[in-house]
Amino acid sequence: MGDKLNFAFYWTAGCGGCEVATLDIDEKILDVAELANIVLWPIAMDFKYEDIENMDDDNIDVSFINGAIRNTEQREIAELLREKSKVVVAFGACACHGGIPSLGNFHNKDEIFQEAYVDTISTNNPDNNLPTPKTEVAEGELTIPEFFDTVYKLDDLIEVEYYLPGCPPSTDLIIKAVEAIANDNLPPVGSVIASKKTVCDECDREKKEKKVKEFRRPYEVDVDPELCLLEQGIICCGSATTGGCGANCPTVNMPCRGCYGPTSEVADQGAKLLSAVASVIDSDDQEEIAKIAKDILDPGGTFYRFGMSNSLLKRKKLG
């Protein structure tokens, strides 16, 4: 045990997919077990937060944290792991950029509670009970974590050394990261472990002239398997998105949704995508342009699907 590294895996506001992606590295997971003691991994093993609290600072070599931060418990554990870890890796789109949970930033806490606990058709809640951080019962006070109005990416709250983007990160990149740790060959602090190129650069589809008269969803089109999807009027986010996945989605006729986040030259992924999409519209007539743009039903959700916490505006204005 002596020379082994200590790893912690933790999940916050995520879907569990990143945990499955970690297990998906198959037999390489045994290399991880060979390399490191796992000191925390709630999905797979039973540990107590207390064990972590009792550790010395920097006792954990690497903490892999997946998920965004949207309540007080997640903040508390992220801060605790930061204190006890030499290196923190933001694992997956949610931790790196807010991910799908950060679409909640188009709403606020009250709207989300109303939808989730009252309005959904499958909900039966005649007394309109909503989660409250503190509840008095005969035995004393019960507490649950407090929910925030805003979803945050991990580095909004704690310092992060490395970013492993993707929803979830590809197996190849996870293995690359683990090998870099094993060989003590880590890139400079702050690095994004992915490609420097865009998804378009990795995509084999034929790129010709982009002239689009209408935007359509993939299911509405008989997709040409060779031609660039954007040229076929399918919104594809490849041009503003960091590569590293090998253009996974366009390879199987699905557009890139942007899960690896913006490339290093792009300040705001959504704004960049909006301008990329606007530039392919084939019309000079204002009315026609407006009509074509109407095909994009949810522009905010489409262009910022995985990165509201990382956007310049962060969220819908509160109040």
Added chain:
Amino acid sequence: MKAMLPQFGIEPERFMLTWVSANEGEKFAEVVKDLVAKVKLVGPLGKVSERTGGELIG
């Protein structure tokens, strides 16, 4: 853009797209005056800390 700004809680009055040619000085002045007047009506946009209610980050 017009459809997306309200999703962020940004008033559509803040955004305008128009074409003014280089020799239409007067039109340009009018367009700008018009936009300034509209934006004055809706007031300041607010900083990111205000957008997030100053909850955690500013």
